[in-house]
Amino acid sequence: MTDLLPGAALSARAVAKSFALEGGARVDVLRGIDIDVAPGEMVSIVGPSGSGKSTLLYCLAGLERADAGAITIGRERIDHASHARLARLRRDSIGFVFQSYNLIPSLNVQENVALPSRLARRRRPDTASALAAVGMTGHERKRPGALSGGQQQRVAIARVLAAEPPLVFADEPTGALDTAAGERVLDLLRQYAHGDRSVVLVTHDLDAAARADRTVVLRDGAVVEVLRRASAAQILAATQETAGSVPDRGAA
Numbered sequence: 001m002t003d004l005l006p007g008a009a010l011s012a013r014a015v016a017k018s019f020a021l022e023g024g025a026r027v028d029v030l031r032g033i034d035i036d037v038a039p040g041e042m043v044s045i046v047g048p049s050g051s052g053k054s055t056l057l058y059c060l061a062g063l064e065r066a067d068a069g070a071i072t073i074g075r076e077r078i079d080h081a082s083h084a085r086l087a088r089l090r091r092d093s094i095g096f097v098f099q100s101y102n103l104i105p106s107l108n109v110q111e112n113v114a115l116p117s118r119l120a121r122r123r124r125p126d127t128a129s130a131l132a133a134v135g136m137t138g139h140e141r142k143r144p145g146a147l148s149g150g151q152q153q154r155v156a157i158a159r160v161l162a163a164e165p166p167l168v169f170a171d172e173p174t175g176a177l178d179t180a181a182g183e184r185v186l187d188l189l190r191q192y193a194h195g196d197r198s199v200v201l202v203t204h205d206l207d208a209a210a211r212a213d214r215t216v217v218l219r220d221g222a223v224v225e226v227l228r229r230a231s232a233a234q235i236l237a238a239t240q241e242t243a244g245s246v247p248d249r250g251a252a
């Protein structure tokens with residue numbers, strides 16, 4: 001139930017994940033990741049394309065199972081949780097914002113926003129407040145196909161707001177948006193992270209990453225640096241410093 005996460009927080013240790021390639025070889029996508037997210041914190045994860053950001057987020061959110069490592073959400077270890085337990089965790093405690101919005105095309109805006117809370121059989125969700133918070137009042141009856149990308153992403157965030165999960169994961173949520181729409185989405189995520197609500201944001205946009213309290217720099221499936229309240233310039237420097245230094249890990 002929703003009492004799962006008193007003071008939502010996430011802690012992961014030595015998370016590893018590999019995928020099988022055609023021909024039987026395996027590629028190590030996550031090579032022993034440690035990451036902590038404190039209650040109220042917004043943590044950004046940056047790294048080049050293919051560095052394992054999405055895979056990490058999926059493992060942390062219980063959408064994908066890690067091969068090894070410990071993942072704790074609240075007080076519960078989830079890395080060996082049953083499928084049923086994970087499904088409940090995702091339903092009750094986790095919100096996920098995808099780059100591709102993932103709204104249900106056949107449902108209107110209001111129905112999309114209400115859906116997770118209805119699935120959780122929770123009290124009637126306050127969809128009006130959630131839509132007002134993202135500036136989408138008046139669009140309740142529209143189908144996602146009638147909205148711009150920026151509007152669809154705001155609806156996807158309203159869906160998370162209405163369900164009020166303690167942990168929100170966002171995977172490149174501004175990747176398909178223009179600058180103004182992206183700013184708005186980032187503002188909403190930034191505001192969400194407070195009290196016992198935390199946000200984990202994957203992005204390759206350094207200005208977006210700089211809005212976080214902490215930034216984890218990933219490279220080739222490993223954490224190469226963790227920065228605190230870093231500027232975009234500092235994050236850029238951290239990603240560049242580590243570029244090309246992969247064979248010589250001792251120097252990083």
Ligand SMILES: Nc1ncnc2c1ncn2[C@@H]1O[C@H](COP(=O)(O)OP(=O)(O)O)[C@@H](O)[C@H]1O
Binds near residue numbers: 019053
């Ligand atoms: N299901 C999969 N099967 C095989 N390889 C995968 C799978 N998912 C991701 N990968 C590989 O893992 C690496 C990291 O992918 P991903 O986590 O999507 O990185 P990022 O989000 O940082 O771009 C890439 O090389 C990608 O091709």
Ligand SMILES: [Mg+2]
Binds near residue numbers: 055
């Ligand atoms: Mg990705």
